Amino acid sequence: MGGGVLACYVPPGLVDEALAVTGRAHRRFRSLPARLGVYFVLALCLFSGASYGSVIAKLVSGRRGGLGAAGWRLPSTTALTKLRRRLGAAPFELLFQRLSGTSVCRRTPWSHAFGLLLVAWDGTNVDMADSPANAEAFGRPSCKKGAAGNPQSRLVVLIACGSRRIIDAAFGTYRTGERALAERILPALRPGMLVLADRGFFSYRLWCAAQATEAHLLWRVQADLHLPVQRVLPDGSFLSRLTDPADSTRHAKKRARRRKAGQAPPPPLAPRGPVVRVVEAVITVRTDDGTARTGHYRLATTLLDPRTAPAAELAATYAKRWACETGFREIKTYLRGTRRALRAADPEAARQELWAYLIVYQAIRHIICLAALRGDDLEPARISFTAARDAVQDAITITPRCADAHAEQIYRDLSRRLITKHVTCRTCPRMAKRPLFHFPSRQASTAPASQNATYHLAIVTPDIANAQTQHQHEHDQRRTATQPRAA
Template structure:
């Protein structure tokens, strides 16, 4: 829109943006996303699409304010008077709602994809292990506004007497454990499980990654799809399934096993059943198709305030070499998977302030969800930039402090954003976390997600910032009771 933005009104409106975050989401990138999505205007509007994109992103920073108040907060006071002199007035809530409906969801998905494109990263102790970038994926549920349209699109949890609770959107994110930046994300309703969404998230994997995942994801189809992308895996497995019988014992207590293809196993059983039914001889035995994996079993003892708690973990990895990837280091590395939980907590509790999405239609709810993911990624890029200027671990910079700093600088024009970026980094350096947070623990809080209304009987759990851990790997031997922690192979590592 060269003629529109070159008008006096257009030149003033083009100066609105996201403050210091405009360094990472420049107006040219917003215009490109709108052009690709087909949402750019053929004529200049009093509420242009670029302003609408910045408004939806700013709504994620200023959660407590209305859309009209956020629009006013984005425009400096002096510019408001100049716009009023040209006949422009602050829009009403109805006009802003129509603007959001006109934009749709696609521009925000394109913006998020542009913000998460892969870039070369430096090898740091907090971001890499065994020469690979440590990543993790995990899913969560985000509450949306309880309207008939949202209930039909996102669905609700099922109870004994039918659907209960409020509708929720399911999100699966892929994070870099060192910087907590998002490398990809997919969304859906409660009708789509995390494993189903993970099949779509596999496309964001690439060689040079080491992916950590919880025990819900282990399965032959998803494992083979992730390995086909050239990514190494370290996933937790359930203790009873899949069956991972030892094929070859390794010096560090781990063993090699075969992760069988369940589809091939079902085909073999159907063939046997078909021959028996027809009176034919059973087919000749053949090996079931599978992938060679390395299995590590360990007893992890956590002592908090003098009270120990022991639990058995089984990990499955594609790193088969015991010299380059010892078992004790892999077990200790798996603790970084909690970074995915921390990133999700920052998204839901800090950025969204524990509130539901305000969109009353599925389009607006999805739009706000992708805007929240984009805003989270932008703040993470700001933190990474500030950490790189001082060669710091990004975990020492508070996400809340970065959000508050970006919110306070929302009135800075995109042309001045680069000048204020250095001042913002210095401000974040003065608020560094005094100690690293890698060994802090936060117990899972009991919560009830099925009730529609909040209740006062929430469970309060104490959080301890000091805990000691001890890892004992177990070697499978004939006659050994693997369910008894009194038969460990050796105490390989412990830390405080």
């Protein structure tokens, strides 16, 4: 059986252990053993556009002669489907947990900030096969006319920003919220991490739970979140406290009761939550044609010392959260294929396939990180994901005994095939300059397809006097509105 460098990352001994722990190991001899089934499912994710017969033929082509002499024949599609059902999703989930990790790279500026490992979590939707069973198990998006599109599963991953390796992952139904899935991967957080998150993940409960893991946090928060200024720091950031929504609810009910009784409102609620440091920044992006876009970012962090973590550096570090989006693109576009749903029409097989995709992605990122180590402090982002994927596909027929030497050659080759020029300061670098369609698009633009962009970041310092005056004015208005009118 082949497997190539994929078998180096997922060794047969670990596969047998996962099968034994989950009770999926076969007690009698079969022409399709469970170990072969595991590598077959992984190969299905590696060759997402190939048929069952083509994938199994690639997997055993290195030993086709010996297997044919022993009377073994290529199995039918029905036999391979039954093999997948016998395996289930449990062995692949266990394999992913055993193989997941942070990074195999050195401590470098592109992987760490302020002495902390940069990690981020984010969510995405994965299209499942359009079957009644998947629709009932996972759910699907809705529109004005009812259900729409394929059934989808919500996936949340915790990823290392430098290496883009997945530290942990959780997925559920389409209706499962990202915050609920993030709570499942909280045990993966540890001291020495700096967790980046978008504003959709912020909640008082999740913030406190993540802070309890002793990992540092740098999250974007909503613009209307009440964060009173307690002390302005020299770099323009300020200290504040989070407010427990339960306390706010009780205070609102108390204020309503006093208003109904004609009494004066209670004093403003003093926040009793954890202390946070707030950074407000305005980022302006200008392109070659003179177009400018401005965005306001409001960040909350547990790094309270401005000397070790200046506000401008914190705002710039938040941009590395985009590693999650890049990882999703590599999984859903370069590995699975554009606009392609998972194969399995059965929910259990669909979960199995999703875990397998995460394992194969981990294997490719592992190869990229090992190739980066062959260079002198080489950043893994400079090595092409598609080049590593193609190298794994080409080596699928190699047996595990000679795969180690072949893997070493792949590492050296990938370290030489670098992205010669970064395009992080350009807009739409891959946009087609000449469309293939004869009719103009409704969203056609006269702007150049790709332009250089410059970024300007400015820290907004809060005005304490104006903030206090506005707060006192709002308090006086509420008090006047609740006073009883004279007869």
